Amino acid sequence: MGQIVLNKVQKKFDDVEVIPPLDLTIEDGEFAVFVGPSGCGKSTLLRLIAGLEDVTSGSIQINGRESSDIPPAKRGLSMVFQSYALYPHMSVRKNIAFPLRMAKLDKAEIKSRVENAAAVLNLTDYLDRRPGQLSGGQRQRVAIGRAIVREPSAFLFDEPLSNLDAALRVGMRLEISELHKRLDTTMVYVTHDQVEAMTMADKIVVLNAGVIEQVGSPLDLYHNPKNTFVAGFIGSPKMNLMTGEVAEKAGAQTLGVRPEHIAVSDSAGEWSGVVGVSEHLGSDSFFHIHETGLAETITVRADGEVNFKHGDQIFLTPRTDMMHKFDGGGNRIV
Protein backbone atom coordinates (compact mmCIF):
# COMPACT_ATOMS: atom_id res chain seq x y z
CA MET A 1 0.00 0.00 0.00
CA GLY A 2 0.96 3.65 -0.27
CA GLN A 3 1.96 3.64 -3.91
CA ILE A 4 1.06 6.80 -5.80
CA VAL A 5 0.93 6.74 -9.60
CA LEU A 6 0.35 9.84 -11.68
CA ASN A 7 -0.68 9.13 -15.22
CA LYS A 8 -0.65 11.99 -17.76
CA VAL A 9 -1.74 14.39 -15.05
CA GLN A 10 -2.38 17.86 -16.39
CA LYS A 11 -3.48 21.03 -14.63
CA LYS A 12 -4.73 24.25 -16.15
CA PHE A 13 -5.87 27.37 -14.31
CA ASP A 14 -8.27 28.90 -16.84
CA ASP A 15 -6.10 28.88 -19.95
CA VAL A 16 -2.74 28.77 -18.25
CA GLU A 17 -1.21 25.34 -18.23
CA VAL A 18 0.77 25.12 -15.01
CA ILE A 19 1.46 21.42 -15.28
CA PRO A 20 1.71 19.88 -18.74
CA PRO A 21 0.80 16.17 -18.77
CA LEU A 22 3.29 14.29 -16.61
CA ASP A 23 3.86 10.73 -15.42
CA LEU A 24 5.35 9.84 -12.08
CA THR A 25 5.39 6.83 -9.80
CA ILE A 26 6.10 7.05 -6.10
CA GLU A 27 6.70 3.61 -4.63
CA ASP A 28 5.29 2.40 -1.33
CA GLY A 29 7.37 3.53 1.63
CA GLU A 30 9.42 5.90 -0.44
CA PHE A 31 10.44 9.40 0.67
CA ALA A 32 9.90 11.46 -2.46
CA VAL A 33 10.86 15.12 -2.57
CA PHE A 34 9.52 17.58 -5.15
CA VAL A 35 12.07 20.32 -5.51
CA GLY A 36 12.27 23.30 -7.80
CA PRO A 37 12.36 27.09 -7.84
CA SER A 38 9.28 28.95 -6.62
CA GLY A 39 6.42 28.89 -9.11
CA CYS A 40 7.56 25.63 -10.71
CA GLY A 41 4.28 23.87 -9.87
CA LYS A 42 5.56 21.61 -7.10
CA SER A 43 2.94 22.71 -4.57
CA THR A 44 0.22 22.46 -7.20
CA LEU A 45 1.32 18.91 -7.94
CA LEU A 46 1.12 18.06 -4.24
CA ARG A 47 -2.35 19.63 -3.99
CA LEU A 48 -3.45 17.58 -6.99
CA ILE A 49 -2.36 14.41 -5.20
CA ALA A 50 -4.12 15.61 -2.02
CA GLY A 51 -7.30 16.37 -3.94
CA LEU A 52 -7.38 20.03 -2.94
CA GLU A 53 -7.16 20.84 -6.65
CA ASP A 54 -8.88 18.90 -9.41
CA VAL A 55 -6.86 17.52 -12.28
CA THR A 56 -7.73 18.95 -15.68
CA SER A 57 -7.01 15.61 -17.29
CA GLY A 58 -5.16 12.41 -16.50
CA SER A 59 -5.48 10.11 -13.54
CA ILE A 60 -4.06 9.66 -10.07
CA GLN A 61 -3.91 6.21 -8.51
CA ILE A 62 -3.36 5.83 -4.79
CA ASN A 63 -2.91 2.26 -3.55
CA GLY A 64 -3.88 1.08 -6.99
CA ARG A 65 -7.26 2.78 -6.66
CA GLU A 66 -8.29 5.42 -9.16
CA SER A 67 -8.52 8.54 -6.98
CA SER A 68 -8.80 11.62 -9.16
CA ASP A 69 -12.54 11.88 -8.46
CA ILE A 70 -12.41 10.91 -4.79
CA PRO A 71 -12.71 13.79 -2.27
CA PRO A 72 -9.54 14.60 -0.29
CA ALA A 73 -10.72 13.05 2.97
CA LYS A 74 -11.34 9.67 1.33
CA ARG A 75 -7.92 9.34 -0.30
CA GLY A 76 -6.27 8.09 2.87
CA LEU A 77 -3.66 10.84 2.82
CA SER A 78 -2.57 13.30 5.51
CA MET A 79 -1.10 16.67 4.79
CA VAL A 80 1.15 19.01 6.77
CA PHE A 81 0.78 22.59 5.61
CA GLN A 82 3.34 25.34 5.35
CA SER A 83 1.44 27.50 7.86
CA TYR A 84 0.77 24.36 9.97
CA ALA A 85 -2.96 25.23 9.72
CA LEU A 86 -3.59 24.31 13.35
CA TYR A 87 -7.02 25.14 14.72
CA PRO A 88 -6.27 28.10 17.02
CA HIS A 89 -9.30 27.71 19.29
CA MET A 90 -8.62 24.04 20.10
CA SER A 91 -6.06 22.63 22.51
CA VAL A 92 -3.21 20.52 21.16
CA ARG A 93 -5.12 17.42 22.26
CA LYS A 94 -8.23 18.47 20.34
CA ASN A 95 -6.20 19.45 17.31
CA ILE A 96 -4.61 16.02 17.12
CA ALA A 97 -7.93 14.30 17.89
CA PHE A 98 -9.85 16.26 15.25
CA PRO A 99 -9.42 13.83 12.32
CA LEU A 100 -10.32 10.93 14.61
CA ARG A 101 -13.42 12.70 15.88
CA MET A 102 -14.42 13.34 12.28
CA ALA A 103 -13.91 9.63 11.58
CA LYS A 104 -16.29 8.95 14.53
CA LEU A 105 -13.91 6.70 16.45
CA ASP A 106 -14.90 5.90 20.02
CA LYS A 107 -13.51 8.04 22.83
CA ALA A 108 -11.13 5.51 24.36
CA GLU A 109 -9.59 4.76 20.98
CA ILE A 110 -9.14 8.47 20.25
CA LYS A 111 -7.53 9.06 23.63
CA SER A 112 -5.02 6.26 23.26
CA ARG A 113 -4.10 7.21 19.69
CA VAL A 114 -3.64 10.88 20.59
CA GLU A 115 -1.47 9.99 23.56
CA ASN A 116 0.62 7.64 21.43
CA ALA A 117 1.19 10.33 18.84
CA ALA A 118 2.03 12.87 21.54
CA ALA A 119 4.56 10.50 23.06
CA VAL A 120 6.20 9.88 19.69
CA LEU A 121 6.50 13.63 19.09
CA ASN A 122 7.42 14.72 22.66
CA LEU A 123 4.20 16.68 23.01
CA THR A 124 2.80 14.98 26.11
CA ASP A 125 3.45 18.00 28.35
CA TYR A 126 1.78 20.37 25.94
CA LEU A 127 -1.46 18.52 25.25
CA ASP A 128 -3.65 21.04 27.04
CA ARG A 129 -2.10 24.16 25.56
CA ARG A 130 -3.42 26.15 22.66
CA PRO A 131 -1.34 26.44 19.45
CA GLY A 132 -0.81 30.13 20.20
CA GLN A 133 1.16 29.20 23.32
CA LEU A 134 3.62 26.95 21.47
CA SER A 135 6.91 27.67 19.71
CA GLY A 136 7.30 27.22 15.96
CA GLY A 137 8.91 23.81 16.31
CA GLN A 138 6.23 22.57 18.69
CA ARG A 139 3.46 23.77 16.35
CA GLN A 140 5.17 21.90 13.56
CA ARG A 141 5.14 18.75 15.68
CA VAL A 142 1.44 19.20 16.46
CA ALA A 143 0.74 19.47 12.74
CA ILE A 144 2.69 16.25 12.19
CA GLY A 145 0.85 14.66 15.11
CA ARG A 146 -2.48 15.51 13.54
CA ALA A 147 -1.24 13.87 10.34
CA ILE A 148 0.04 10.63 11.89
CA VAL A 149 -2.96 9.75 14.11
CA ARG A 150 -5.01 8.96 11.04
CA GLU A 151 -2.48 6.30 10.05
CA PRO A 152 -2.65 7.36 6.42
CA SER A 153 -1.24 5.43 3.51
CA ALA A 154 0.93 8.44 2.61
CA PHE A 155 1.97 11.78 4.10
CA LEU A 156 2.11 14.97 2.11
CA PHE A 157 4.34 17.82 3.31
CA ASP A 158 4.04 21.27 1.78
CA GLU A 159 7.24 23.17 2.61
CA PRO A 160 6.78 22.35 6.29
CA LEU A 161 10.08 23.76 7.50
CA SER A 162 10.14 27.09 5.70
CA ASN A 163 8.70 29.01 8.67
CA LEU A 164 11.34 27.76 11.10
CA ASP A 165 14.72 29.27 11.87
CA ALA A 166 17.84 27.59 10.50
CA ALA A 167 18.83 25.64 13.63
CA LEU A 168 15.32 24.31 14.21
CA ARG A 169 15.02 23.40 10.56
CA VAL A 170 18.02 21.06 10.80
CA GLY A 171 16.50 19.44 13.90
CA MET A 172 13.03 18.99 12.38
CA ARG A 173 14.61 17.64 9.21
CA LEU A 174 16.16 14.84 11.24
CA GLU A 175 12.93 14.24 13.14
CA ILE A 176 10.92 13.89 9.95
CA SER A 177 13.53 11.53 8.49
CA GLU A 178 13.47 9.43 11.64
CA LEU A 179 9.67 9.39 11.57
CA HIS A 180 9.82 8.10 8.04
CA LYS A 181 12.19 5.29 9.04
CA ARG A 182 9.98 4.34 11.96
CA LEU A 183 6.59 4.51 10.25
CA ASP A 184 7.87 3.20 6.94
CA THR A 185 5.07 5.07 5.18
CA THR A 186 5.21 6.83 1.83
CA MET A 187 6.03 10.51 2.20
CA VAL A 188 5.80 13.19 -0.45
CA TYR A 189 7.64 16.32 0.50
CA VAL A 190 7.69 19.67 -1.30
CA THR A 191 10.54 22.11 -0.81
CA HIS A 192 12.47 24.75 -2.66
CA ASP A 193 15.54 23.99 -0.56
CA GLN A 194 17.84 21.56 -2.35
CA VAL A 195 19.66 20.80 0.93
CA GLU A 196 16.42 19.43 2.39
CA ALA A 197 15.90 17.45 -0.78
CA MET A 198 19.41 15.99 -0.76
CA THR A 199 19.41 15.07 2.93
CA MET A 200 15.94 13.55 3.24
CA ALA A 201 14.93 12.05 -0.05
CA ASP A 202 15.01 8.50 -1.37
CA LYS A 203 13.87 9.95 -4.65
CA ILE A 204 14.12 13.54 -5.79
CA VAL A 205 11.80 14.93 -8.44
CA VAL A 206 13.25 18.12 -9.91
CA LEU A 207 10.53 20.33 -11.37
CA ASN A 208 10.88 23.37 -13.56
CA ALA A 209 7.88 25.25 -14.98
CA GLY A 210 5.64 22.26 -14.32
CA VAL A 211 7.89 19.87 -16.18
CA ILE A 212 9.80 17.06 -14.49
CA GLU A 213 13.44 17.68 -15.36
CA GLN A 214 14.83 14.58 -13.69
CA VAL A 215 13.85 11.89 -11.20
CA GLY A 216 16.45 9.99 -9.23
CA SER A 217 18.25 9.37 -5.98
CA PRO A 218 20.12 12.35 -4.47
CA LEU A 219 23.55 11.03 -5.45
CA ASP A 220 22.35 10.07 -8.89
CA LEU A 221 21.23 13.66 -9.49
CA TYR A 222 24.47 14.97 -8.05
CA HIS A 223 26.72 12.83 -10.20
CA ASN A 224 24.64 12.54 -13.36
CA PRO A 225 22.50 15.63 -13.83
CA LYS A 226 20.50 15.17 -16.99
CA ASN A 227 20.68 18.81 -18.05
CA THR A 228 22.06 22.19 -17.10
CA PHE A 229 18.98 23.05 -15.01
CA VAL A 230 19.38 20.07 -12.71
CA ALA A 231 23.14 20.59 -12.68
CA GLY A 232 22.69 24.15 -11.51
CA PHE A 233 19.90 23.38 -9.05
CA ILE A 234 21.34 20.41 -7.17
CA GLY A 235 24.48 21.01 -5.15
CA SER A 236 25.56 23.93 -3.03
CA PRO A 237 27.29 26.16 -3.98
CA LYS A 238 26.04 25.87 -7.53
CA MET A 239 27.94 24.06 -10.26
CA ASN A 240 30.11 26.33 -12.43
CA LEU A 241 28.77 26.30 -15.99
CA MET A 242 31.19 27.51 -18.61
CA THR A 243 30.68 28.12 -22.29
CA GLY A 244 33.04 29.09 -25.05
CA GLU A 245 36.54 27.87 -25.77
CA VAL A 246 36.99 25.58 -22.74
CA ALA A 247 33.73 23.82 -23.47
CA GLU A 248 34.44 23.46 -27.17
CA LYS A 249 37.84 21.96 -26.43
CA ALA A 250 36.05 19.30 -24.36
CA GLY A 251 33.59 18.74 -27.21
CA ALA A 252 30.58 20.35 -25.57
CA GLN A 253 28.50 23.53 -25.68
CA THR A 254 28.49 23.91 -21.90
CA LEU A 255 31.01 22.51 -19.50
CA GLY A 256 30.12 22.07 -15.84
CA VAL A 257 32.35 21.52 -12.86
CA ARG A 258 31.35 21.66 -9.23
CA PRO A 259 33.15 24.02 -6.83
CA GLU A 260 34.36 21.06 -4.77
CA HIS A 261 36.03 19.52 -7.80
CA ILE A 262 38.41 22.38 -8.45
CA ALA A 263 41.78 22.50 -6.70
CA VAL A 264 43.22 25.91 -5.80
CA SER A 265 46.87 26.86 -5.65
CA ASP A 266 48.83 30.09 -5.34
CA SER A 267 51.61 28.98 -7.67
CA ALA A 268 50.44 26.88 -10.61
CA GLY A 269 47.33 25.46 -12.26
CA GLU A 270 45.35 25.04 -15.44
CA TRP A 271 43.31 28.25 -15.10
CA SER A 272 44.11 31.51 -13.34
CA GLY A 273 41.96 34.23 -11.82
CA VAL A 274 41.58 36.92 -9.17
CA VAL A 275 39.85 36.31 -5.84
CA GLY A 276 36.69 38.31 -5.30
CA VAL A 277 34.49 37.60 -2.30
CA SER A 278 35.55 34.81 0.03
CA GLU A 279 33.14 33.08 2.40
CA HIS A 280 34.68 31.27 5.36
CA LEU A 281 32.44 28.71 7.01
CA GLY A 282 35.16 27.26 9.23
CA SER A 283 34.99 23.78 7.78
CA ASP A 284 35.18 25.04 4.20
CA SER A 285 35.95 28.24 2.40
CA PHE A 286 34.20 29.37 -0.74
CA PHE A 287 36.02 31.69 -3.12
CA HIS A 288 34.42 33.57 -5.96
CA ILE A 289 37.05 33.96 -8.64
CA HIS A 290 36.88 36.60 -11.35
CA GLU A 291 38.85 37.32 -14.51
CA THR A 292 39.27 33.66 -15.41
CA GLY A 293 38.09 34.12 -18.96
CA LEU A 294 35.78 31.11 -18.47
CA ALA A 295 32.66 32.55 -16.89
CA GLU A 296 31.81 35.69 -15.01
CA THR A 297 32.59 34.05 -11.69
CA ILE A 298 33.94 30.65 -10.88
CA THR A 299 33.10 29.39 -7.41
CA VAL A 300 35.56 27.07 -5.77
CA ARG A 301 35.41 25.23 -2.51
CA ALA A 302 38.59 24.78 -0.52
CA ASP A 303 39.61 23.54 2.87
CA GLY A 304 38.75 25.79 5.81
CA GLU A 305 42.43 26.57 6.43
CA VAL A 306 43.03 27.98 2.95
CA ASN A 307 43.08 31.72 3.19
CA PHE A 308 43.23 33.93 0.10
CA LYS A 309 42.49 37.61 0.23
CA HIS A 310 40.49 39.85 -2.06
CA GLY A 311 42.53 40.61 -5.15
CA ASP A 312 44.98 37.69 -4.81
CA GLN A 313 46.05 36.02 -8.04
CA ILE A 314 45.37 32.27 -7.82
CA PHE A 315 45.40 29.20 -10.01
CA LEU A 316 42.69 26.58 -10.47
CA THR A 317 42.86 22.96 -11.56
CA PRO A 318 39.60 21.09 -12.26
CA ARG A 319 39.26 17.35 -11.84
CA THR A 320 38.70 16.21 -15.40
CA ASP A 321 36.88 13.01 -14.32
CA MET A 322 34.29 15.13 -12.51
CA MET A 323 33.45 17.42 -15.42
CA HIS A 324 29.96 17.44 -16.90
CA LYS A 325 29.41 18.07 -20.60
CA PHE A 326 26.19 19.46 -22.03
CA ASP A 327 25.13 19.97 -25.64
CA GLY A 328 23.51 23.02 -27.21
CA GLY A 329 20.07 22.07 -25.85
CA GLY A 330 21.49 21.92 -22.34
CA ASN A 331 21.27 18.10 -22.24
CA ARG A 332 23.99 15.89 -20.86
CA ILE A 333 26.43 14.32 -23.31
CA VAL A 334 27.15 10.80 -22.14
Next chain:
Amino acid sequence: MAPAVILLLGWMLVPLTATLYFSFKKYLPLRGDSLENGLEWVGFQNYTRFVGSSSFWPSVQTTLIIVGSVLVITVILGVLLALLLDQPMWGQGIVRILIISPFFVMPTVSGLVWKNMFMDPINGILAHLFRFFGAEPLQWLSQASLQSIVLIVSWQWLPFATLILLTAIQSLDSEQLEASEMDGAPALSRFWHIILPHLGRAITVVILIQTIFLLSVFAEIFVTTAGAFGTKTLTYLIFQRVLESQNVGLGSAGGVYAIILANIVAIFLMRIVGKNLDR
Protein backbone atom coordinates in the same frame (compact mmCIF):
# COMPACT_ATOMS: atom_id res chain seq x y z
CA MET B 1 -5.68 65.03 33.03
CA ALA B 2 -5.38 64.93 29.34
CA PRO B 3 -7.68 67.28 27.42
CA ALA B 4 -9.39 64.31 25.80
CA VAL B 5 -10.35 62.88 29.17
CA ILE B 6 -11.70 66.23 30.34
CA LEU B 7 -13.71 66.59 27.15
CA LEU B 8 -15.13 63.09 27.47
CA LEU B 9 -15.97 63.52 31.13
CA GLY B 10 -17.72 66.81 30.39
CA TRP B 11 -19.57 65.21 27.51
CA MET B 12 -20.82 62.46 29.80
CA LEU B 13 -21.04 64.12 33.18
CA VAL B 14 -23.03 67.24 32.30
CA PRO B 15 -26.10 65.45 30.90
CA LEU B 16 -25.83 62.75 33.56
CA THR B 17 -25.77 65.29 36.39
CA ALA B 18 -28.61 67.25 34.81
CA THR B 19 -30.69 64.06 34.56
CA LEU B 20 -29.97 63.13 38.15
CA TYR B 21 -30.77 66.68 39.29
CA PHE B 22 -34.13 66.84 37.50
CA SER B 23 -35.09 63.36 38.63
CA PHE B 24 -35.32 64.59 42.23
CA LYS B 25 -37.34 67.69 41.34
CA LYS B 26 -40.94 68.42 40.45
CA TYR B 27 -40.58 70.02 37.01
CA LEU B 28 -43.78 70.51 35.01
CA PRO B 29 -43.06 73.42 32.60
CA LEU B 30 -46.73 73.77 31.57
CA ARG B 31 -47.77 74.23 35.20
CA GLY B 32 -45.36 77.14 35.61
CA ASP B 33 -42.32 75.32 37.03
CA SER B 34 -39.11 76.87 35.76
CA LEU B 35 -35.45 76.95 36.67
CA GLU B 36 -35.64 80.69 37.45
CA ASN B 37 -38.34 80.24 40.12
CA GLY B 38 -36.52 77.30 41.61
CA LEU B 39 -37.74 73.69 41.49
CA GLU B 40 -39.33 71.84 44.34
CA TRP B 41 -37.31 68.95 45.82
CA VAL B 42 -39.50 65.85 45.87
CA GLY B 43 -37.02 63.15 46.89
CA PHE B 44 -37.64 59.73 45.35
CA GLN B 45 -41.23 60.49 44.43
CA ASN B 46 -40.50 60.54 40.68
CA TYR B 47 -38.74 57.21 40.94
CA THR B 48 -41.60 55.48 42.75
CA ARG B 49 -44.15 56.96 40.37
CA PHE B 50 -42.21 55.87 37.29
CA VAL B 51 -41.94 52.26 38.48
CA GLY B 52 -45.47 52.34 39.83
CA SER B 53 -46.89 53.15 36.41
CA SER B 54 -48.62 50.23 34.72
CA SER B 55 -46.55 50.97 31.58
CA PHE B 56 -43.17 50.43 33.25
CA TRP B 57 -42.66 46.65 33.35
CA PRO B 58 -44.28 46.06 29.94
CA SER B 59 -41.92 48.66 28.48
CA VAL B 60 -38.87 46.94 29.99
CA GLN B 61 -40.13 43.65 28.61
CA THR B 62 -40.72 45.15 25.17
CA THR B 63 -37.22 46.65 25.16
CA LEU B 64 -35.62 43.32 26.01
CA ILE B 65 -37.72 41.44 23.45
CA ILE B 66 -36.75 43.85 20.68
CA VAL B 67 -33.04 43.82 21.61
CA GLY B 68 -32.95 40.04 21.99
CA SER B 69 -34.87 39.20 18.80
CA VAL B 70 -32.95 41.65 16.66
CA LEU B 71 -29.63 40.29 17.99
CA VAL B 72 -30.62 36.70 17.25
CA ILE B 73 -31.94 37.52 13.77
CA THR B 74 -29.04 39.73 12.71
CA VAL B 75 -26.32 37.40 14.00
CA ILE B 76 -27.77 34.25 12.45
CA LEU B 77 -28.71 35.83 9.14
CA GLY B 78 -25.50 37.87 9.21
CA VAL B 79 -23.36 34.73 9.46
CA LEU B 80 -25.29 33.07 6.62
CA LEU B 81 -25.14 36.15 4.41
CA ALA B 82 -21.44 36.61 5.11
CA LEU B 83 -20.81 32.98 4.12
CA LEU B 84 -22.78 33.55 0.93
CA LEU B 85 -21.02 36.81 0.06
CA ASP B 86 -17.64 35.19 0.64
CA GLN B 87 -18.26 32.83 -2.28
CA PRO B 88 -16.71 33.99 -5.53
CA MET B 89 -19.46 35.18 -7.87
CA TRP B 90 -20.14 37.50 -10.74
CA GLY B 91 -20.83 41.11 -9.71
CA GLN B 92 -19.51 40.58 -6.19
CA GLY B 93 -18.68 44.25 -5.62
CA ILE B 94 -22.16 45.50 -6.53
CA VAL B 95 -23.91 42.79 -4.53
CA ARG B 96 -21.87 43.72 -1.47
CA ILE B 97 -22.76 47.39 -1.79
CA LEU B 98 -26.44 46.52 -2.22
CA ILE B 99 -26.37 44.34 0.87
CA ILE B 100 -24.79 47.09 2.92
CA SER B 101 -27.04 49.89 1.64
CA PRO B 102 -29.88 49.61 4.21
CA PHE B 103 -27.39 50.78 6.79
CA PHE B 104 -27.17 54.13 5.02
CA VAL B 105 -30.92 54.75 5.24
CA MET B 106 -31.90 56.95 8.18
CA PRO B 107 -34.05 55.16 10.80
CA THR B 108 -36.93 57.60 10.33
CA VAL B 109 -36.92 57.09 6.58
CA SER B 110 -36.71 53.33 6.79
CA GLY B 111 -39.55 53.31 9.34
CA LEU B 112 -41.73 55.35 6.97
CA VAL B 113 -40.78 53.28 3.94
CA TRP B 114 -41.66 50.08 5.72
CA LYS B 115 -44.88 51.53 7.07
CA ASN B 116 -46.19 53.03 3.85
CA MET B 117 -44.60 50.95 1.12
CA PHE B 118 -44.50 47.49 2.62
CA MET B 119 -46.83 47.16 5.58
CA ASP B 120 -49.76 49.34 4.59
CA PRO B 121 -52.78 47.03 4.72
CA ILE B 122 -54.36 48.55 1.58
CA ASN B 123 -51.58 49.76 -0.71
CA GLY B 124 -48.54 48.05 0.75
CA ILE B 125 -46.50 45.61 -1.33
CA LEU B 126 -47.00 42.92 1.29
CA ALA B 127 -50.76 43.46 1.21
CA HIS B 128 -50.74 43.05 -2.57
CA LEU B 129 -48.67 39.93 -2.18
CA PHE B 130 -51.11 38.50 0.36
CA ARG B 131 -54.06 39.26 -1.91
CA PHE B 132 -52.25 37.76 -4.90
CA PHE B 133 -52.14 34.49 -3.01
CA GLY B 134 -55.75 34.92 -1.96
CA ALA B 135 -55.02 35.68 1.67
CA GLU B 136 -56.44 38.42 3.82
CA PRO B 137 -53.77 41.17 4.12
CA LEU B 138 -52.19 41.31 7.53
CA GLN B 139 -52.49 44.61 9.38
CA TRP B 140 -48.83 44.47 10.24
CA LEU B 141 -48.45 47.38 12.60
CA SER B 142 -51.54 46.64 14.69
CA GLN B 143 -51.91 42.86 14.50
CA ALA B 144 -48.23 41.97 14.60
CA SER B 145 -46.85 45.24 15.87
CA LEU B 146 -43.87 44.03 17.89
CA GLN B 147 -42.83 41.57 15.19
CA SER B 148 -43.07 44.37 12.62
CA ILE B 149 -40.80 46.61 14.66
CA VAL B 150 -38.33 43.73 15.08
CA LEU B 151 -38.46 43.17 11.32
CA ILE B 152 -37.77 46.83 10.52
CA VAL B 153 -34.94 47.17 13.02
CA SER B 154 -33.39 43.87 11.94
CA TRP B 155 -33.46 45.02 8.33
CA GLN B 156 -31.56 48.11 9.42
CA TRP B 157 -28.90 46.30 11.42
CA LEU B 158 -28.39 43.20 9.31
CA PRO B 159 -25.94 45.00 6.99
CA PHE B 160 -23.77 46.01 9.93
CA ALA B 161 -23.59 42.45 11.24
CA THR B 162 -22.98 41.07 7.74
CA LEU B 163 -20.18 43.51 7.07
CA ILE B 164 -18.28 42.77 10.29
CA LEU B 165 -18.78 39.02 9.93
CA LEU B 166 -17.77 39.06 6.26
CA THR B 167 -14.44 40.70 7.04
CA ALA B 168 -13.94 38.14 9.80
CA ILE B 169 -14.62 35.24 7.42
CA GLN B 170 -12.21 36.69 4.89
CA SER B 171 -9.47 36.72 7.51
CA LEU B 172 -9.75 32.96 8.02
CA ASP B 173 -6.64 31.15 6.81
CA SER B 174 -7.77 29.01 3.88
CA GLU B 175 -5.20 26.37 4.82
CA GLN B 176 -7.19 25.74 8.00
CA LEU B 177 -10.24 24.89 5.94
CA GLU B 178 -8.18 22.72 3.63
CA ALA B 179 -6.60 20.97 6.61
CA SER B 180 -10.02 20.22 8.07
CA GLU B 181 -11.18 19.00 4.68
CA MET B 182 -8.21 16.62 4.58
CA ASP B 183 -9.05 15.61 8.16
CA GLY B 184 -12.38 14.35 6.89
CA ALA B 185 -14.69 17.12 8.06
CA PRO B 186 -17.77 17.55 5.84
CA ALA B 187 -18.97 21.08 5.03
CA LEU B 188 -21.26 21.35 8.05
CA SER B 189 -18.53 20.23 10.46
CA ARG B 190 -16.09 22.66 8.88
CA PHE B 191 -18.58 25.44 9.55
CA TRP B 192 -19.24 24.29 13.10
CA HIS B 193 -15.68 23.48 14.19
CA ILE B 194 -13.59 25.94 12.20
CA ILE B 195 -15.56 28.88 10.80
CA LEU B 196 -17.90 29.52 13.72
CA PRO B 197 -15.17 29.53 16.41
CA HIS B 198 -13.13 31.82 14.18
CA LEU B 199 -16.13 34.18 14.05
CA GLY B 200 -16.54 34.14 17.84
CA ARG B 201 -14.79 37.41 18.41
CA ALA B 202 -16.54 39.21 15.56
CA ILE B 203 -19.93 37.97 16.78
CA THR B 204 -19.10 39.33 20.23
CA VAL B 205 -18.28 42.73 18.79
CA VAL B 206 -21.51 42.73 16.76
CA ILE B 207 -23.58 41.83 19.83
CA LEU B 208 -21.98 44.43 22.08
CA ILE B 209 -22.19 47.30 19.61
CA GLN B 210 -25.71 46.48 18.47
CA THR B 211 -26.98 46.16 22.03
CA ILE B 212 -25.83 49.69 22.81
CA PHE B 213 -27.78 51.07 19.87
CA LEU B 214 -30.79 48.76 20.10
CA LEU B 215 -31.52 49.72 23.69
CA SER B 216 -32.25 53.23 22.45
CA VAL B 217 -34.30 52.37 19.35
CA PHE B 218 -36.77 55.21 18.93
CA ALA B 219 -37.39 56.61 15.46
CA GLU B 220 -38.66 53.32 14.03
CA ILE B 221 -41.32 53.18 16.76
CA PHE B 222 -42.17 56.86 16.63
CA VAL B 223 -43.01 56.92 12.92
CA THR B 224 -44.81 53.57 12.78
CA THR B 225 -46.87 52.71 15.85
CA ALA B 226 -46.10 55.72 18.05
CA GLY B 227 -45.78 53.35 20.95
CA ALA B 228 -49.20 51.78 20.51
CA PHE B 229 -50.04 48.06 20.34
CA GLY B 230 -47.43 46.98 22.86
CA THR B 231 -44.44 48.54 21.18
CA LYS B 232 -43.64 51.01 23.93
CA THR B 233 -40.01 50.58 24.91
CA LEU B 234 -38.39 52.16 27.94
CA THR B 235 -36.88 54.87 25.72
CA TYR B 236 -40.29 55.58 24.25
CA LEU B 237 -41.92 55.70 27.69
CA ILE B 238 -39.37 58.32 28.80
CA PHE B 239 -40.09 60.31 25.67
CA GLN B 240 -43.82 60.23 26.43
CA ARG B 241 -43.31 61.27 30.04
CA VAL B 242 -41.10 64.23 29.13
CA LEU B 243 -42.70 65.52 25.93
CA GLU B 244 -46.30 64.29 25.87
CA SER B 245 -46.98 64.62 29.60
CA GLN B 246 -44.51 67.49 29.96
CA ASN B 247 -43.14 65.98 33.16
CA VAL B 248 -39.37 66.49 33.06
CA GLY B 249 -38.76 65.17 36.55
CA LEU B 250 -40.61 61.89 35.93
CA GLY B 251 -38.87 61.42 32.58
CA SER B 252 -35.49 62.02 34.15
CA ALA B 253 -36.16 59.36 36.76
CA GLY B 254 -36.99 57.03 33.84
CA GLY B 255 -33.71 58.00 32.25
CA VAL B 256 -31.85 56.88 35.36
CA TYR B 257 -33.72 53.55 35.21
CA ALA B 258 -32.69 53.23 31.56
CA ILE B 259 -29.05 53.70 32.56
CA ILE B 260 -29.43 50.98 35.20
CA LEU B 261 -31.11 48.61 32.72
CA ALA B 262 -28.37 49.23 30.14
CA ASN B 263 -25.73 48.41 32.74
CA ILE B 264 -27.47 45.22 33.83
CA VAL B 265 -27.67 44.10 30.20
CA ALA B 266 -24.04 45.07 29.68
CA ILE B 267 -22.87 43.09 32.70
CA PHE B 268 -24.77 40.01 31.53
CA LEU B 269 -23.38 40.36 28.03
CA MET B 270 -19.81 40.76 29.22
CA ARG B 271 -20.23 37.66 31.38
CA ILE B 272 -21.62 35.62 28.52
CA VAL B 273 -19.65 36.79 25.50
CA GLY B 274 -17.01 39.20 26.82
CA LYS B 275 -14.49 36.47 27.53
CA ASN B 276 -14.26 35.91 23.78
CA LEU B 277 -12.44 39.23 23.53
CA ASP B 278 -9.59 38.13 25.78
CA ARG B 279 -8.23 35.54 23.41
